[in-house]
Amino acid sequence: MPSTFLALHYHVVFSTKDRVACIDPDWRGNLHEYLGGTVNGLGGLAQGDGGVADHVHLLVGLKSTHCLADFMRELKKASSIWVRDEIGERGFAWQEGYGAFTVSATARPQVRSYIANQAEHHRVKTFREELAEFLDAAGVEYEDRYLD
Numbered sequence: 001m002p003s004t005f006l007a008l009h010y011h012v013v014f015s016t017k018d019r020v021a022c023i024d025p026d027w028r029g030n031l032h033e034y035l036g037g038t039v040n041g042l043g044g045l046a047q048g049d050g051g052v053a054d055h056v057h058l059l060v061g062l063k064s065t066h067c068l069a070d071f072m073r074e075l076k077k078a079s080s081i082w083v084r085d086e087i088g089e090r091g092f093a094w095q096e097g098y099g100a101f102t103v104s105a106t107a108r109p110q111v112r113s114y115i116a117n118q119a120e121h122h123r124v125k126t127f128r129e130e131l132a133e134f135l136d137a138a139g140v141e142y143e144d145r146y147l148d
Helices: 025-041 068-087 105-116 127-138
Strands: 008-015 045-052 055-062 099-102
Touching: 008 068, 008 105, 008 127, 025 045, 025 055, 025 068, 045 105, 055 105, 099 127
Parallel strands: none
Antiparallel strands: 008 055, 008 099, 045 055
16 A cells, blocks of 8 residues: 555543543633644644533543554643743643543544533533543553542
8 A cells, every 4th residue: 555544533531630520611612723723733634622611521532643642741831831920820730631532533523522512521520530431441550549
């Protein structure tokens, strides 16, 4: 085969440091816009975003040349600098880790919808509960203490 064809889509989720509910609705939309622009600037494809006061969800498409860990490090670094400089939240930081789950092409519309409806979803479920469900569904082993 003379060419390489692939579809690498990830649902990524990450929290503010110590799960502090500091992403204010007044600037949340701007943060999501910045995150999408940064995803695109890093050579990815922003396909969906959402979140609440203590975490964000993104649906991103990446190239075969991307290293997910490097991509996430740069995305979180750039966006935390943006929040501190542009919004004035001097102590803002993201948690150290993240969750990343592959998404099939056929599941992208459902994932995009799930991500877009975070505010409604989190009226009945905490981020911790949500993350545990993702990890369980993906068959990822984890220790409860790392969910806090």
